[in-house]
Amino acid sequence: MSRQTNDGYYEAHWPRSERQQRARPLAPRLASLQGKTVAQLWDQLFKGDVVFELLEEALKARFPDVKFVSWREFGSTHGGEEKAALAALPGRFRELGVDAVISGMAC
Amino acid sequence: MLRASAVCEAAGYPTSSLTCEGFLRQAAATSVGLGMPNIPVALVPGHIGNKSEDELRRDILEVTAQKVIENLTLAPAAQAGQAEPAPRDIVVRGGFGEVNRYFYAHEFSDGLPIVPPTREAIGAFLAFTERDSDESLGVLLPDRRAATVWSIAVNGVMAGCRPEYMPVLVALIEAMCDPEYGVEHSGNTPGGDTLIILNGPLIKELGFNYTQGALRDGFLPNTSIGRFWRLYLRNVAGFLPHKTDKATYGNTWRVVLAENEDVLARIGWEPTSVEMGFAAGDNTVTIARYTGGGSLSSVSGSTPEQMLPYLADSVQKFNNWQITFTTSHGNGTLRPLVVVSPIIAETIAKAGWKKSDVKKYLYEHARIPAWEFERQLHEWNIRGVWDLKDDVTAGRIPKAFYESDDPNRMVPIVWEPGDFMIAVAGDPLRNNAYVFAHNGFLGYPVGKKIQLPKDWQRLLAGRQ
DSSP states (O other): OOOOOOOOEEEESSSSOOOOOOOOOOOOOOOOSTOEEEEEEEESSHHHHHHHHHHHHHHHOOOOOOEEGGGGGGGGGGSSSSSHHHHTTHHHHHHOOOOEEEEEEEO | OOOHHHHHHHHTTOOOEEEEGGGHHHHHHHHHHHOOOOOOOOOOOOOOGGOOHHHHHHHHIIIHHHHHHHHHOOOOOOOOOOOOOHHHHEEEOOOOHHHHHHHHTTOOOOOSSSOOOOHHHHHHHHOOOOOSSOEEEEEEEEEEEEHHHHHHHHHHHHTOOOOGGGHHHHHHHHHOOOOOTTTGGGOTTTTOOOEEESSSSSHHTTTOOOSSTTTTTTSSSHHHHHHHHHHHIIIIIOOOOOTTTTOOOOSSSOOOOOOOOOHHHHHTTOOOHHHOOOOTTEEEEEEEEEEEEEEEOOOSSSHHHHHHHHHHHHHHSSGGGGGGSOOOOOOOOOEEEEEEEEHHHHHHHTTTTOOHHHHHHHHSSSEEEEHHHIIIIIIIOOOOOOOHHHHOOOOOOGGGGGGSOTTTTTESSSSGGGEEEEEEEOTTTTEEEEEEETTTSSSSSEEEEOOOOTOOOOOOOOHH
């Protein structure tokens, strides 16, 4: 019985292409949330309104002077107008004195 | 959500991204494409949609809140990038089985055998385009890789396409790169799949099926080009199941739908390509992403008035939760597609009705009571802070959605008649139809003209 196979011989190229995004640094972290202003960003899906209320309660218990800017200030961060909504964020943060951001919901 | 966080981090604001347990791997993979592989996330245990108030409260207070504090105050450890081959590297040498085992093990294939992308096979595809093989047609999320002509040829070979399909493949990736389509949403949980509609003389030149068995595998161009689309999403855009492709339930790729242009010409209805803004006779691809739908058996009757109630009823029923895209959240991007068989189109057209008449009928009759529209999204789905009155009062959606306080008023499921799309294909002598439930801005319809090389006929003759 022949043991020869006809599996052929191939030199196959990589099917992906080069990533165009190089690693970028994250923003500096805060020393504490005490006295800081935290913006809430929400895609208006998956009970984020309830989650942000609970987070406010928990964070204020630890940092009594922490302040929040409601998700209502920014509109949805996901939807038909996502690109425009995200582009406007840095400017709005400056106007509102934001120091940090909580963004939801990935569900 | 991570895209929003990345914008904030780049602008100098530390973030914490609230992430349900099942999405941690997606977040990890997506963050690499965003250039921030160490962007911090705060775990939300389980899935938020199925927790009682007490369970949610406990999880947020006892688990998520602490992670949020850490995310905003402690610098995450840096993550080293992973070395990758260069774009034209040979990654495996060996027999057919060995190549396929390697490609499957490295998540390059869909589980079926691929045709090994050798230099010779890739070159045959590149001969069917005048574009430079290094040219990039765009950058695709979530991996943020360059959509090069070379990579199109490689994945075309793998999918089992013939080299002469290359102009179609290039047009498809141009469409995939179009921001209006929204390829970055291709891994969302409802698991939508793209449908490719083909128009023009290429349908016959390349032997696409457009009659009985439309949307069925078994026809080389229809099937292999559909497979190419999925492979390209996997290998270049970067949508991988269990990572960035979060389809709860997916489908195998959709085979290409080629329209029956003979029938369209006979009844005087414009093909989809013309509705997308191209000239009659242009070779075009139109893509859109659909999350569901189904067939309608036996659309009976000899007049539009007898046939269209069944179509309108089915369009409304198949586009169920998808009406979220009709609200301000979706900015009115719902575009349901109805594919009718030739005999249905011919019977409707015989009464003098144009496509636009059918769309107007669907707009006026594919409606649901306002209370049902709101219950679907407000109570059953995921949009608890929304209602029609607010959207209309704020001028975010058309007035047709709130003309009175009567909860039984009938409201449309799209913003205007032209939002409906109608294509003609399938068994010429069977009165069936197919409704596609559209995925809104997460796969909005986009059309592209297929550019043929100057010596197309000679090249094609050489292949045949």
